[in-house]
Amino acid sequence: MKLTILGCHSATPRTNTNPTSQVLEIKNHMFLIDCGEGTQVELRRNKIKFNRIKHIFISHLHGDHYFGLIGLVSTFRLLTRETELHIYGPKGIKEIITLQLKLSDSWTNFPLIFHELTSKESELIFEDDKVKVYTIPLKHRIYTNGFLFREKENERKLDIGAVLNANIDRAYYQKLKQGADVVNEDGVLIDNISVTKDPIPPKSYAYCSDTAYNEDIIPIINNASVLYHESTFLDKNENLCERTKHSTARQAAIIAKKANVETLILGHYSTRYNGYEGFLLEASEEFDNVLLAKDGKSFDFSSLSLV
C-alpha cells in the first residue's frame, strides 16, 4: 500500500503549491483521491500511468478538490482511453462533468460511470475480492465525505510442518488458508489454528479532508493504519475553524489519538504560513506518530508501520 501526494495545500494553486490530490496504490488498484486543478500535470510529473486509474473519489465540490477532474477526463478521451472510469462524489458532479462534455461536443469513448453520494451515514461504496471502500461523513461547509480504504483479511498462512504432521490431504490446503477446520486422512477433525499462522494484518487508510473537528468519525476510522487528516490551521488561527469548518494540526492529532490510528499524516495546509514545522510541532504534542504530507512525496505503508 503506497500513498503519493500530488497536492496537499488548501484554496488556490500557486507556482509552488498544488491543491488537493493523491494516489493510493492498494492491491493493484490506483485510486485517485480528489483532483484539484493541475492534477493531470502532477500525475505526469510523478510518472503515474493514466490508464491505471479506474476509480476517482471526490470528497466535495469545493474547487481545490475537483477543478482538475474535467481536464483529466478530457485528456483520457484525447488519449483514446477505452477502460471504464468510475467517479465517486457528491450529487452534482455528474451534471458538472457531463454539461461540459456536452457543450464541447466531446463525449468519452470509454464508459464513464458516476456514483453520486448523498448519504449522511458511512456507506460501502466499492468492494472487490481484496478491498472495501467506505465513506466517512465529514463536517464541512458543504456536503463532504472522507474515504476509508480497507484491505480485506489476507489468507491464513499454512504452518507446513504442522500440516504435514497432521496428515491432511493437499486438496484441503485452500480451505485451511480460508480458516476452516478440516478432517484429515485418518478421519480426525483438525483444528485450523493448530496448523496455520495468522495472516499479515490488513492495512487501512482513512482520508479526511476537509472537515472541522468531528469526533463522530472516530468509530469509522478506529485503528486505521494511516489517517490523513486535514490541518488547515495552526493553534493561533483556531478561531477560524468554526466559520470555515476546518481543523488545526492539534485537532487532527487529537482525533488520531482517540481513534488509535498507527500513523497520522497532516495536509491541506493554509498557504498563510511559512514552512510546515509548526504543524508537526503542535500535532506532536498530542500524538506520537505524525508525518507531514508534501507535494510529490510518497508514503510506503509497510515501512511506515515500522516507525
Place this chain on the structure above:
Amino acid sequence: MKLTILGCHSATPRTNTNPTSQVLEIKNHMFLIDCGEGTQVELRRNKIKFNRIKHIFISHLHGDHYFGLIGLVSTFRLLTRETELHIYGPKGIKEIITLQLKLSDSWTNFPLIFHELTSKESELIFEDDKVKVYTIPLKHRIYTNGFLFREKENERKLDIGAVLNANIDRAYYQKLKQGADVVNEDGVLIDNISVTKDPIPPKSYAYCSDTAYNEDIIPIINNASVLYHESTFLDKNENLCERTKHSTARQAAIIAKKANVETLILGHYSTRYNGYEGFLLEASEEFDNVLLAKDGKSFDFSSLSLV
C-alpha cells in the same frame, strides 16, 4: 500594446507546455484571452496582477481554451475581489460557471457579468473611449470566435509653432486634437490639417484560434498590426486539418499575407512535434514577418513594427 503568451499549445497541459491563454495589454486594459487549465498559476508566474483583469474573452468551449476559468473566478473570490468581471464567450459558459459556483455554495462577492455570444457574424462586443473589440467568426468543430482588438484613432498632435502662428485661442486646442477646424482670434477659419500632425497610427491585434483555413476572416482582420493565427500542424499532417478543423503553419501564413497584416505570430502547436522550427520554416515560405509564440514570452507591439 503588449501581448504575453501564458500558453500556446493544443490539447492537454503537460509538465512543460501549457494550453492556450494570453494577456493583451492595450490602453490600460489587461484583457485575458482564453483560459486553459493552469492559467491562474501562469498569471502568477508572469507576475500579472489579478485585479487588473476585468475582461476575459473565451474563444470556444474546448477544454484547452477554458478549463482554467472556473478556478480563476474562484480564486478571485477567495482573494475578496470587489471589481466587476466581464466574461465574453459562447452560449453555455454562464451555465458551466454558475452551476459550479452554486454547487460549491460559493457565489462571488464581485459582479460577474456574462456576455454570451451566438452570432455567426462579426459583432462589436466591447467599446470604450479608446478600444473596440469585435468577434471574428471562425471555422472549427464547435461554435468558435476569434477576437479583434482595435485601438481607436489617437488624437491629432498639435504643431505648436503653427498653432501659435495662427493665433488660435488655447480653449480650442482640444477641438484641434479632435480634428476640427477652428476660428482664430482674427475671425479666420483655420484648416485643421495646417496646424496639426497625424496621430500615432492605432494598432490592432487579431486573435484567431482555433480554426480551419478560412478566407472569410480576411476582410475582418485586414491590415491588422499583429495576427495570432493557430498553426496546429505542419505540412506533413495537413490531411488532419479537415477532420479536426485546424490549420497548418503554412495556411496561417497565407491568411496573414492575404489579409496584409504586419506581423504573424504562430501558436496552438500540436505536441506531436519536437521543436518549433518547422512551423517557422513553413510559414516563412509564404509570409515574411513570422514570429513564434512560446509559453511565457511577451511581444511588445511598438518594437514589433520595427521588424
